[in-house]
Amino acid sequence: MIAVDAGPLQTLRSRPVVGVASDRRQHQRVRVAVLGRYMLSDRREYPCQTVDMSPGGVRLTCAVLGEIGERVVLYLEFIGRIEGVVARHTAGGFAVKLAATSRKRDKLASQLTWLANREILGLPEGRSHERVVPEKPGVTLKLENGREVMARLIDISLSGAAISCNATPPMGSIVVVGSTPSRLVRVFEGGFGVQFLLPLSPDRFHAGMVL
Incomplete structure (x- = not known):
């Protein structure tokens, strides 16, 4: 589910950013596939999955594209509610520039570090949503x-x-x-x-x- 570049138990805040001058990113990105939903300015919700993410932005795979600069509210597994604006369109989705306080960015860095190390250390797969037993299985x-x-x-x-x-x-x-x-x-x-x-x-x- 998750492919990462970081070594076990390193933090995104302490690890130096390498090779990002060309794309002008301020934060280390982690390749992480997290399911979620997003709401555009029309207040309609759509399903999505993250491709990679940092405390400053996230790239999504999704079917419905927002306009450049449009406000987006995201609800992601293991992470919760975050918001930002559409920064650019990508193949199969779009990238979001996150609007967050320094405290929120620190929290996101910790959550992403946990997700990265969870895969590296072989922790079991989990589901944060309620499970039910179908009547017609x-x-x-x-x-x-x-x-x-x-x-x-x-x-x-x-x-x-x-x-x-x-x-x-x-x-x-x-x-x-x-x-x-x-x-x-x-x-x-x-x-x-x-x-x-x-x-x-x-x-x-x-x-x-x-x-």
């Missing part, structure tokens, strides 16, 4: 090779699901759970866990939902 799973198999949802949250299935795809592979693109992020006895590439909308998330 049967679901079709489409594998990367196009093969479709029947599976059972053990539990599900806004950001992922635990699945029981006769076939276990390789770690990191992309699968489609029902109609929801996902990535396999963990394997456990009796099944495996997937993370949705974009989080579910709250109105799709209930005990009788169909993915």
Whole structure:
């Protein structure tokens, strides 16, 4: 889920920024894939996933682009609410320049350091959203090779699901759970866990939902 350049237990605040003069960034960026949602000035919310992030900015993968300079409010897993403005459009999304106090930037630096070290130190995958057991657990799973198999949802949250299935795809592979693109992020006895590439909308998330 997360690819980083930093060594274990280093902090983003103490580590010198290397090679960023050309892009005029003031903060060390961490490649981190965190699911979330964002709200543009029309007050509509859309799903997103981070590509990389620093205490001063974040690059998103998303479907709906904001205008350059438009205010954006973000709600990200493990991080919470942050806001800023659209700085530039990118392939598959846009970058946000964050508006934050020095105290908030310090907090973001600590959160990003934790996320980076969490992956490096091999801490278990977690889901911060509430999990429920679906009333109708049967679901079709489409594998990367196009093969479709029947599976059972053990539990599900806004950001992922635990699945029981006769076939276990390789770690990191992309699968489609029902109609929801996902990535396999963990394997456990009796099944495996997937993370949705974009989080579910709250109105799709209930005990009788169909993915």
